[in-house]
Every structure is written in C-alpha cells, then in structure tokens.
Amino acid sequence: MAATLRLNRAQSAASRRRRINWTPYLFLLLPLALYFVWIIAPTFYTMYLSLTNWNGVDPVPKFVGFANFERLFTKDRTFTEALLNNVRWLVVFITIPTTLGLGLAMIFNNEMRGGRWYKISFYSPLVMSLPVIGLIWGWVYHPRAGLLNGFLQAVGVADPPGWLGDRDLAIWAVIIAAVWRQVGYVMVLYLAGLKNIDPSFVDAARVDGANRWQLFRHVILPLLAPVTTIIVVISIIDSLRAFDLVSIMTRGAQDTQVLANFMYIEAFNNYRMGYGAAIAVVLFAISLVFIGFYLSRVIRDELEY
C-alpha cells in the first residue's frame, strides 16, 4: 500500500517534470499561430503590397519597387496634409489632455462631496465608442441647430463659424472632440498613480514646510513620472492611429485628412491597395519609433524592480 503510494507520487512527479517541458508551448501554440496568421503575416504582406500597385482585384499584383513611397513623399499633397494633421493631433494630445487630466486627478484625489459623480462624468465619454462620439460632436458643431452655435448666437455672436465646414477650423474641431474623450482617460490613469504614492513622502514634505505648489512640483510630479511616461506614449500612439472621428465627422474633407483615414480612402475607396499599403507602412514606421521607446522604458523599469 505504502509502496503503491510512493510509486504514484514518483510517477506524478515524473509526469509533472515532463509536462513542464512541453505544456507552456502547447498552450502557446494556438495563440502564437493566431498571432502569426493575424498579425505577423499581414504585416509582412502589407509591406510586400506597398511595393506593388495592386488594385484589389487583379490576381497578380504588379511590382513597382519604391514608386509608391516616392510619390507619397514627393508628389502627394494629401499625404503631407495628413502627416501634418497627425502632428497637430499629437502635439495637442500630449499637452492638453495630459495637463487637464492631471489637474482633474489632483482635484478629485481629495475627498469631496459628490467626488465620485464628477469622476464618473469625466470618465464616461470613454465608455462610448469613437463613432458615437463623432456623431455627437457632429451635432454639437452643426452650424444651424448645434449646441455650440446655438450658444454663440444666444450670447450675441451674429455670424458663428461653420466649424466642420470651415477649412481653418475643421481639424481643430475634430481634435477637440478627441481631447474631450482623452481627458477622462488620463485622469483615471493619474488617479491610479496618485493612489500609489506613499503618503509618508507627502507627510515628510509637509513637515519640512513645503507649500502646496512645492509639494506638487517636487514630490508628487516626480513620483508620477512613470505614469506620465505611459500617458505620453499612449497619447502619441492614440494620435497616430486617429481614424474613427475623422472618418465619421468629415471623411477627411476640408483639410482634416489623417494618415489612417487617408490609407483607408486610398485602399478601400479608390481601390489602390498598393498605395494604401505604402501609407500603412509609413504609419507603422513612425509608430515603431515610439513603441520602441516605450518598450525600452518598460523593460528598463522592470529590470530596476
């Protein structure tokens, strides 16, 4: 009886050892296969397509070398416009929502009456999908019956702008809608960061006689640095892949084109798959720089701990 038990235990120990060898790979097999089929392979296929002028229908794409890229960078004004708009988006995104979100987090980190309600109301845009936000802001900007112009007319502005129809304002109008959503997101990330700050640091600073600004500037903000890095990188990536709002609100008309929507129009509206793929590759290359930076930061931080 005891011998059998011992034997069983030995067996199960042996099989456990054996299982450790192959079980993780077995479990990883399916995700890795899916990852390869859905992410890696299409990425390389897109890179290949960017060197062709495939129209989406012909059986064999024709190889054109770097002609698509050459056209993008030398002749295509829409591409320049889209790139510029992405840069505008990016600059706004890493400044305004970050600052506002941090401010809101500082305010709501204190206990206050109805604080939870305020937090929810700032956070709630994030649970809506971007197309819905695009539709809502499309109505806000409606030149005749919209909330914004209704207000402007009520306070006596005789000739309020057409917002999405106005070439100089349209892209900013779209970006503001995106900022509206992003602020709540940044706020939540900073709130989580603030909760993680050890109160003893704050108490120590208070004991040393730091005023509120010094406390914020020299204690809290440096302690939030890891969160800030993540937020900046997320903001950059979000602004590079901006698509939904532009697609819903203007479809890229009135100088609001961004790279992702431009790629979509070229590939699926104009049926220039090769050219669209080239835009996608450029977007990928730009994103890769920031993602690489982000990953290197994350890995370094992990090594520190």
Place this chain on the structure above:
Amino acid sequence: MSRSKWLIVFLLVGVALLSVASVLAQDNSIAYNSYASDPLPRAFDEKIVAAWNEAHPDMPVQHSIINHEDFKQAIRAYLLAEPAPDVLTWFAGNRARFFIDRGLIMDISNTWEAEGFGDSYAPGFNALATVDDKQYFLPTSYYWWAVYYRPSLFEKAGVEAPPETFDQLLETCDKLNAAGITPFTIGARFRWPAAAWFDYLNMRTNGPQFHVDLMLLKESYLDDRVKATFANWQKLIDRKCFVEDPAALDWQEAVDDMVQERAAMYLMGAFITDSYPDEMEEDLDFFRFPIIDPAIPVGEDAPTDGYFIAAQARNPEGAKAFLAYLGSQEVQQQAFEELGRLPTRTDVDISQAEPATQKGIQLIQSADYIAQFFDRDTTPPMAEVGMDGFMRFWDNPADLDTILQDMENERLRILEEESDQ
C-alpha cells in the same frame, strides 16, 4: 492519459465544426447584400425580400443591408470572397463594367432570355446590361437630378417662373437675396453633392460629349473648356447664389434649410423627397438645370441602380431565380408606386403616377444624353481628387489653377498606371 483526453476534446471540437460547416454548405439560402440603407428604400427592400421568403420557404434570402458608403468600399472584398454573396446591388455603367471586365460578375444571358427581359426592358437599359452580346447586369431603377425649389419662396421674392437660362438663374439669385432668402442650399460635407454642380455646369457649358470624354480621362482638366465651366461656377458664387458654408452640412441636413424657408433651391436627386416632410411636398417642385448655351445638346444626370450575381456565388441557381423576381414587372411596379423610382421596364403602368413623377420622366426623355453621375462616370481616385478640388474651389476660388493642376496630375497618373498594367 491526459494527452489522449486532449486528443478526444480536440477531435470532438473538430467534428462539431465540420458538421456546422456542412450544414452551412447544404443549405439552399441566397445571400443578398444591399446598399439600400436610407430609411425608405430600406423598408422597401425588406418588404420585397419578405415577400420572396414567404413564397419560397425552401430557398430563403439571407438579407444584409450595408451602409451605402461602406458597401462601395467593401464590394471588392465581397466579390473576391469564396463564396461571394449571391446577389448584390450596384451601379450600372462604368462601375459595373470594371468588374465585368475582370470576370467577377456572372453572365446572366440565359436568365435574360428565359424571362424575356430583352423585350420588356427599354432599349437603353438593355444596352446598359450588355457587354459583348451577353447580359451581366440587371438595371432596375433610375432617378433624375434637377433643381428642387419651393414655389412659395419664389413667389415671396417675386420670381415669376423657374429660370430656364443661366442669366435668368442669376437674376433669380439676386431677387431671392434681396428678399433675404438664400438661393441655393447645399450639403456637401461628404462632398458628392458638389459634384452634381460640376456635372451640370460642365454639360451645359461644353456639351455632354466633352463631359463624357473628360470623365473617361480622354480630355485634359487644363483644357480651356474646363476653365469656362469654372468661370460659370464663379459667376454663381459672385452673385451669392449659395449658402455660406456648403461643406458644413450633410445632404439631408441641408434639406432643412428648404423646409425652414431659409433657402429656396437645392440641386439634388429625386431621392430628396425621401427626406422631405410629406405634408410639405405640395410646396416642392423642380425644374431642369438652366440652359447656358442653347446651341449644344442637353445632358442630364440619371444614375441607374440594379443588381448582379457574383461570379463566385455559392448558389447561382437560387440567385438567378431571385434576380428574375427582382427584375419582374410586379416588383418594379411596386418600387415605382412606393418609392417613386423610375422603372427600366416598359410594361410598368405609370399612368397613375403623380404629376411630379411624370414630369421627371419627361425631363429624362427629353434629354439628348444621360450621364450616371460624376463619381460613377469617372474612376474612383479621379472622383476623389475631383470632389476634393470642387470643395477647395468653393472655399477659395482664387486657387483654381492649382486645383486644376492637381486634377490633371491625377488624371495623368491614372492613365500612366493603366498603360502599365
């Protein structure tokens, strides 16, 4: 032990998946993808499918309605899929020809013959269906474009009759402006309504033949005749004929400008009535786009819609039966009575039609040439750059030379790439 358990689970899942697949493969349904996404056409589309499903429970139609814009972008993926959807809605003319030339649309000559469509469809539409003596496309309905206006507002501004010439149109603008009414509204947020202006101004200024050649990229956008078209457009802008921010509104939102008496006219397709309040339609009429040069033939936009079967359809027999139903006199009669779309068959009874419809038919029948529409007559990338150019012109007419140069560059690029292939 554990490995064989895994194996059994794996096998069971596999068998289950296979049996699901074989059930799918055996069923006799017909996949029908439609772009009838606006409310009225959608309701009608659902109704005729429901009628079919009731009559053919053994061969039900799986109906998918896709947003009009999305449909246009997805169609290539549909057609290349295996199996492709069986029956699809699409545009007659160049847009269909592109797929026919690439073997993606099924030859329906035998259905055409069996149903006697050759006799019951008007000759022009037979021609639209046919490539090299074989029929591929089933054109079922078309609609007209015209200048829609509110007679009561004309009256208020002292405009006695709808303008017939360009000069009268400019005078009409002046009178309406003097009465504090915007002459034309336009909802060009998604740009295509602006293309109608180009179509008409170009056809009226230079005649349909030049317009067709331009659409087929045979003429240059730097041609003086194109400049003459824009010069006429400029006159309309200078006389303040248009609403202030044409790009701010969607086409349906711009209809409100007429409903709320802010604007008197709108260059729009007959489908404007779908979005116009029924109780106010008594005060809505239309006239032919004014003539600029009486010496040249008259062209009109009358986009034609219809159906085809994908070459890689899973259920071609079912698809053909359903197509025959869609092209039948009964369905066209219903579409005509309920949607006001003009029938392509000659045996549809139009005697009971409202005067507006009679007038629309008259408008098209008196035209010397029928165009489809800017973004259907020319290639998609050209249409994209063109519509962008029209909107830029609207915002900044002084940029015309750069705009035309951009359009010409795009034309040359397309020609160059086509000759490569």
